[in-house]
Amino acid sequence: xxxxxxxxGTHTDAVLIDRQSGIKAWTxxxxxxxxxxxxxxxAIKEILSQEKQVNIRRFNLSTTLCTNAIxxxxxxxxxxxxxxxxGIDPWSFKIGDFYEVIPGGLDHRGTEIAPIDMDYVxxxxxxxxxxxxxxxxxxxxxxxxxxxxxxxxxxxxxxKARFVTMGHTLSGQLNFxxxxxxxxxxxxxxxxxNNFLKSVEGCLKEFxxxxxxxxxxxxxxxxxxxxxxWIPVESIFSGPAASVMGIVSLCExxxxxxxxxxxxxxxxxxxxxxxxxxxxxxNVQLRHRPTLVRAMKVKSIGLGGDSAxxxxxxxxxxxPKRLGPCVAKGGKVPAFLDALxxxxxxxxxxxxxxxxxxxxxxxxxxCPLEEVALKxxxxxxxxxxxxxxxxxxxxxxxxxxTIHELLQxxxxxxxxIYLMGGPAKILASYIEEEFxxxxxxxxxxxxxxxxxxxxxxxxTQAELFADTEKKIKTIPVFEIKETIPGSYNLKQAREDLIxxxxxxxxxEFGWDIEPDExxxxxxxxxxxxxxxxxxxxxxxxxxxxxPGICKDYKNSVRCICKG
Numbered sequence: 001x002x003x004x005x006x007x008x009g010t011h012t013d014a015v016l017i018d019r020q021s022g023i024k025a026w027t028x029x030x031x032x033x034x035x036x037x038x039x040x041x042x043a044i045k046e047i048l049s050q051e052k053q054v055n056i057r058r059f060n061l062s063t064t065l066c067t068n069a070i071x072x073x074x075x076x077x078x079x080x081x082x083x084x085x086x087g088i089d090p091w092s093f094k095i096g097d098f099y100e101v102i103p104g105g106l107d108h109r110g111t112e113i114a115p116i117d118m119d120y121v122x123x124x125x126x127x128x129x130x131x132x133x134x135x136x137x138x139x140x141x142x143x144x145x146x147x148x149x150x151x152x153x154x155x156x157x158x159x160k161a162r163f164v165t166m167g168h169t170l171s172g173q174l175n176f177x178x179x180x181x182x183x184x185x186x187x188x189x190x191x192x193x194n195n196f197l198k199s200v201e202g203c204l205k206e207f208x209x210x211x212x213x214x215x216x217x218x219x220x221x222x223x224x225x226x227x228x229x230w231i232p233v234e235s236i237f238s239g240p241a242a243s244v245m246g247i248v249s250l251c252e253x254x255x256x257x258x259x260x261x262x263x264x265x266x267x268x269x270x271x272x273x274x275x276x277x278x279x280x281x282x283n284v285q286l287r288h289r290p291t292l293v294r295a296m297k298v299k300s301i302g303l304g305g306d307s308a309x310x311x312x313x314x315x316x317x318x319x320p321k322r323l324g325p326c327v328a329k330g331g332k333v334p335a336f337l338d339a340l341x342x343x344x345x346x347x348x349x350x351x352x353x354x355x356x357x358x359x360x361x362x363x364x365x366x367c368p369l370e371e372v373a374l375k376x377x378x379x380x381x382x383x384x385x386x387x388x389x390x391x392x393x394x395x396x397x398x399x400x401x402t403i404h405e406l407l408q409x410x411x412x413x414x415x416x417i418y419l420m421g422g423p424a425k426i427l428a429s430y431i432e433e434e435f436x437x438x439x440x441x442x443x444x445x446x447x448x449x450x451x452x453x454x455x456x457x458x459x460t461q462a463e464l465f466a467d468t469e470k471k472i473k474t475i476p477v478f479e480i481k482e483t484i485p486g487s488y489n490l491k492q493a494r495e496d497l498i499x500x501x502x503x504x505x506x507x508e509f510g511w512d513i514e515p516d517e518x519x520x521x522x523x524x525x526x527x528x529x530x531x532x533x534x535x536x537x538x539x540x541x542x543x544x545x546x547p548g549i550c551k552d553y554k555n556s557v558r559c560i561c562k563g
Contacts (some may be wrong), residue, residue, distance in 0.1 A: 001016055001018050001019075001024070001054055001055055001056050001057060001555060002016070002017045002054045002056070002057060002058050002060065002454040002455065002550070003016055003017075003044075003047070003058070003059045003060070003211065003454065004017070004060045004061075004450045004451060004452070004453040004454025004455070005040060005043055005044075005059075005060070005061050005062065005063075005450060005453060006062040006216075006239060006242045006447075006449040006450045006452075006453050007031060007036055007039060007040060007061070007062065007063045007064055007065075007504045008064065008239055008263055008264070008449070009031060009033070009064055009068075009239075009240075009244040009263065009264065009265045009266070010030070010031055010263055010264025010265050010304070010305075010306060011028050011029065011030060011031055011263070011264060012028075012029050012030075012031045012036075012040065012042075012043050012247035013026075013027070013028050013043075013446070013447040013449055013450035014026065014027050014028075014043035014044070014046070014047050014447070014450050015047075015444070015447055015451050015454055016047050016050075016054065017451070017454050017455070017556065017557060019484075019522045019552060019553055019556060019557065020556060021556065021558060022556035022557050023046045023444060023451070023556075024050075024051050024207035025047045025050035026047075026053040026444065026447045026450070027043055027046040027047055027050075027447075028422070028446055029042050029043055029449055030166065030498040033035060033068075033370075036063065036064075036065060036196070037199045037200065037203060038184060038197065040061075040200060040203060041203050041206075044188060044203065044204070044207055044209075045207075046500055048207060049232075050108040053469070054209075055329050056209055056211040057211060057212065058211055058212045058213075058214060058329060058454075059200045059204065059209070059211040059212070059213050059214070060214045060215075060216060060218065060222055060453045060454050060456060061200065061214070061215055061453065062215075062216035062238040062239055062241070062449065062450075062452075062453040063215070063216075063235065063238065063239075064077055064198070064238075064239055065189075065192065065193060065196055065235070066189045066192075066193055066232055066233065066235050066236045067236045067237060067238075067239070069188075069189050069192055069193075069298060070185060070188075070189065070236065070286050070287060074186050074192070075185075075188035075189065076134070076135050076187070076189075076190070076192070077096065077097060077098060077131075077132070077133055077135075077188075078096050078098065078133070078135055078136065078137050078184050078187045078188050078311065079098045079100075079124075079125070079128040079133040079135070079136040079137070079161075080095060080096055080098060080099040080100070080136070080137045080139070080180070080183075080184055081100055081102055081104050081121065081124065081125075081136060081137070081138050081139070081153055082099070082100070082101045082102065082139050082140075082180065083101075083104055083105060083106075083138075083139070083140040083143075083149040083150070083153070084102075084104075084141050084142075085106050085107060085108075085117060085139065085141040085142055085147070086105070086108070086113070086151055086175065087141070087176075088177075088496070090141070090176070090180070091133030092177075093176070093177045093180050093181070095180060095181060095184045095289065096184060096188075098128050098131065098133055100124045100128075102116060102117060102120060102121055102149075102153070103116070103117040103119055103120055104116035104149060105140075105141060105149075106140060106141065106142045106143075106145070106146055106148075106149065106387045106415040107142065108142055108145070108174075109145060109467060109470075109538070110142055110145030110146030110467075111146070112146075112148070112149075114148045114152070116152055116392065117344055118152065118156065121152075121153055121156055122156060125156060125157060127158065129160060129161075133161075133356070134161060134162045134163075134189065134191070135161060135162055135163045135164070135165075135187040135188070135190055136157055136158075136163070136164045136187060137164070137165045137166070137167070137180075137183035137184045137186065137187045138150045138153045138154055138164055138165065138166050138167065138183070139166075139167035139179055139180050140168070141169050142174065142178050143166070143168035143179075143476070144168050144171070144172040144173065144174060144463070144465065144474070144476045145174075145334055145465055145467075145474065146474070147166065147168040147474075147476065147479075147481075150166040150167060150168055151166070152401075154166055162191070163187060163190045163191070163194075164187070165183045165184075165186045165190075166183075167179040167180070167182075167183045168476040168477075169230070169231075169232065169476065169477055169479060170182050170183060170186065170233075170292055170477070171292040171461075171463070171476070171477065172462065172463025172464075172465065172475070172476040172477060172542070173292055173463065175292065175507070176286060177290070178290050178291050178292045179292060181286065181289040181291050182233060182291040182292045182293060182407075185233050185236075185291065186231060186232060186233040189190070189232050189233060190232055193229075194232070196442075197213075197215075197225055197228065197229060198555040199324070200213065201225070201393065202247075203214065204370045205293055212224065212225075212509075212510070212551045213225040214228075214458070214509075215228040215235050215238070216235070216238040216241060216242055216245075216297035216452075216453050216456055217234045217235060217238060217241065217404070217459065218234060218235070218236055218237040218238055218240075218241050218284065218293055218294065218296065219234075219241065219279060219294045219295055219296065219459055219547055220244060220248075220277065220279075220296055220403065220452075220456055220459070220547040221456055221457065221458055221459025221460070221545065221547045222457065222458050223455050223458065223459075223460070224458075224508050224509060226508075227508060228378075228457075232308045233291070233293060234293060235337065236284070236286065236293060236383050237284065237293075237294075237295050237296070237298070238259075238453075239268070239270070239449065240268045240270065240295075240296055240298035240300065241295065241296045241298070241452075241456075242449035242452040242453045243259065243261035243268050243270060243298070243420065243448070243449045243452065244270040244296050244298065244452065245452030245453070245455065245456045245547075245549060246261075246420060246448030246449045246450070246451045246452030246453075247259050247270070247418045247420065247442070247448060247452070248277065248452065248548075248549055249448075249452055249454075249455045249549050249554070249557055249558070250442040250443065250444065250448055250451060250454050250557060250558065250559055251418060251440065251442050251550075251558075251559070252275075252558065253272055253275040253416075253418070254274065254275040255272075255274065255275060255414075255415040255416060256271075256272060256273055256412050256413050256414050256418065257271075257272040257275070257414055257415060257416045257418055258270070258271060258388055258414045258416075258417045258418070258437075259271070259272065259274075259417075259418045259420070260384065260388075260417060260418070260419050260420070260431070260495045260496070261420045261421045261448070261449065262304060262305065262420070262421035262422070262423050262424060262427060262448070263304045263421055263422075264304045264305050264306045264322070264325075264422070265304045265306060265307075265322045266300045266301060266302060266303065266304050267300070267301050267303050267304055267384060267387075267421070268298050268299070268300050269298060269299045269300075269301065269387065269388055269391055269441065270296060270297070270298050271297060271391070271392070271395060271400050271412055271414075273400055273410065273412055275431045276403060276404055277296060277297070277402065277403050277547075278296070278297035278400060278401060278402055278403075278412075279294065279295065279296055279297055279401050279402060279403045279547075280295045280296070280297050280401070281294060281401050282418055289348060294401075294461060297395070298400070298523070299391045301320070301383070301384070302319050302320025302321070302322075303318065303319040303320060303336065303380055303383055303384060303387075304319070304322065304336065305326060305335065305336055305337035305340075305421075305422060305423050306322045306324070306325055306326050306331070306335045306336070306337060307320065307321070307322055307335055307336045307380070308321045308322060308334070308335055309333075309334045309335055309336060309339065309358075309361055309376050310333075310361075311361060311365060312336075314364075314365065316361075316365065316372075316375055316376065318336055318375065318376055318379045318380045318383065318384065319336065319347065319380070322335075323335075326338045326341075326349070326354070327347055327350070327353045327354055327356075327357040328341050328349030328350050328351060328353055328354045329348075329349045329350075330349075330350075332512055333357075334354075334357035334358055334360070334361055336376065336377075336380050336423075337354075337422075337423055338353075338354035338357050338358055339354075339358055339372075339373040339374075339376035339380075340373075340375050340377060340423055340426045340427065341355075342354055342358050342369060342370065342373035343352035343370060343373050343374065343377070343426075344353055344426045345427075346426070355369060356385065357375070358372055358373050359372075361376070371442040377427075377430050378434070381427075381430050381431055381433075381434035382434060384431065384434070385434050385435055388449060390437075392412055392414070392533075395412055396411045400412065403546060403548075404519065404546060405519075414437060415437065415438075416437060416438050416439070416440055416531065417431060417432075417435060417438070417439045417440065418435050418439075418440045418441075418442070419439050419440065419441050419445065420441070420442065420444050420445045420446075420448040420449070421445065421446065421448075424441050424445040424446070425441055425445065428441050429539045442559050443559040444557075444559075451557060452549075454551040455550050455551050455553055455554070455557065456508045456547070456548075456549060457511070457547075457549060458505055458508070458511055458545065459544065459545045459546070459547050460477075460501065460504060460505065460544070460545050461477075461542070461543070462475055462477050462497060462501055462504075462542070462543060462544075463475070463476065463477070463497075463522075463540065463541065463542045463543075464479060464493050464496060464497040464500075464539075464540070464541045464542075465539070465540055466484055466488055466493050466537070466538075466539035466540075467485075467486075467528075467536060467537075467538060467539075468484065468486050468487075468488050468536035468537045468539070469528055469536030470525045470536075471483050471484050471485065471486060471488075472484065473488070473493070473496070473539075475497065475500055478504060480500065485537065488537075488538070488539070489525070489539070490523060490524075490525040490537075490539055490541070493523075493539045493541045494520060494523060494541050494543075497541050497543050498515055498518050498543060501518055501543060501545060502515065502518070507547060513545065517545060517546055517548075518543050518544070518545055518546070519543065519544060519546055520541060520542070520543050521542050522540070522541070522542040523540065523541045523542065524538075524539070524540050525537050525538070525539045525540075526538045526555060
């Protein structure tokens with residue numbers, strides 16, 4: 001069985017899925033932002049109360065922990081040590097209060113042009129340690145080509161720092177500013193994330209559960225807990241990824257489509273091109289800094305079930321603020337979900353309280369109850385449409401990347417909307433009217449993101465660099481450096497990288513994967529010339545395991561989606 005949990009800002013959703021009989025148990029409980037572990041424990045307890053006999057193979061978790069820590073600036077201070085080289089000044093990309101550029105550097109081929117000044121490093125490290133710094137980020141400008149400077153600094157920190165992020169282990173891409181930001185945030189969230197993982201592991205043992213624990217990544221794939229401990233930054237924005245993968249799990253999408261996941265605080269908007277989710281290749285921004293994190297192309301807007309409803313200067317406003325839960329669930333300020341409660345035959349919480357709260361809004365507008373409830377709903381739907389169309393305009397102005405390929409000169413023209421989240425069933429007809437498109441609400445729409453978390457399969461991305469003059473190849477994210485013959489070529493590089501990725505997925509996940517599930521997304525081979533003679537090849541290959549869902553569980557949860 002698979003156990004999936006999605007810890008959202010408002011609710012924690014959980015599902016238990018069997019290979020033959022599909023979803024055996026599910027629950028949706030309020031999230032306690034001050035005690036995420038408590039929310040997870042409660043969800044596990046509820047699932048196990050529904051299904052006594054369980055043999056859980058994998059426990060997949062999507063969490064807002066790292067995202068919230070970054071948004072709320074609840075980060076550990078990081079000692080950032082940068083080794084430079086030719087080109088842009090690394091001081092232009094200073095991040096945090098403890099940032100130092102270390103003398104020494106490499107050129108674009110990874111050749112040392114100036115040795116690292118280890119005495120200088122030792123002095124900086126001593127100063128940072130006296131200031132209470134416990135985690136570090138070490139970034140060399142051309143470290144994906146040669147990590148020697150990063151490794152020397154990391155060796156000096158061994159036994160002194162609690163944790164060190166080396167930039168070359170995050171990505172092989174030669175983008176120095178993004179690698180600095182990614183390494184910084186990876187170390188900044190490491191303490192809180194690892195303490196959380198230890199608690200999750202302990203929590204499962206309390207229930208006598210010992211499954212493989214995986215963390216959902218922003219690209220819709222999963223990573224094992226032992227890898228997540230080293231790269232927690234990849235868990236940011238896993239919530240929106242769970243939404244997209246939930247729809248992929250439940251529905252057979254073939255057309256251009258929009259996915260709307262209406263939560264308590266926000267609505268996540270996802271986009272599909274010919275049935276395939278769009279992705280942001282390597283440009284996720286954290287506090288306005290581009291990073292190397294690959295993520296689903298999703299937009300979150302401040303409109304959800306608990307979005308506050310008010311009247312200002314005789315103008316009705318819906319969201320973006322959330323001022324606690326809706327009145328039906330004990331809140332003090334009327335919310336979007338209260339308006340839905342007024343016109344729904346399926347009551348949610350205290351419907352009388354919803355009616356009274358919305359009626360007060362109506363008095364300010366001189367409107368009866370049902371009319372003002374409809375006004376609130378229609379305004380919310382109009383806001384959704386405006387945000388969706390703005391998002392589509394932004395997407396259609398640039399080349400489109402799906403999780404499988406780059407689509408140039410391709411416009412997204414949605415034919416359907418897939419709607420999920422707690423209010424989906426009530427909201428569907430109003431969304432359909434506003435957009436003029438068919439709206440599909442799948443089975444288990446309220447916990448679809450937990451289904452997506454449970455069924456998402458492992459993904460990884462890696463780059464191989466080969467220099468046939470130096471007779472060296474490297475795969476930075478796997479920390480591989482090997483010798484090669486001078487005759488080494490692009491075809492061999494491609495085969496080597498695919499085989500290394502298969503080995504990694506097999507060993508780390510115990511997952512059988514075929515070569516056709518790995519795609520080459522970039523490759524090049526350029527002649528290196530000296531004194532008019534070709535002296536070797538500069539080869540680069542970049543591959544990824546395609547994001548997707550577990551094939552052997554797909555048929556058990558795939559539903560006939562309902563309009």
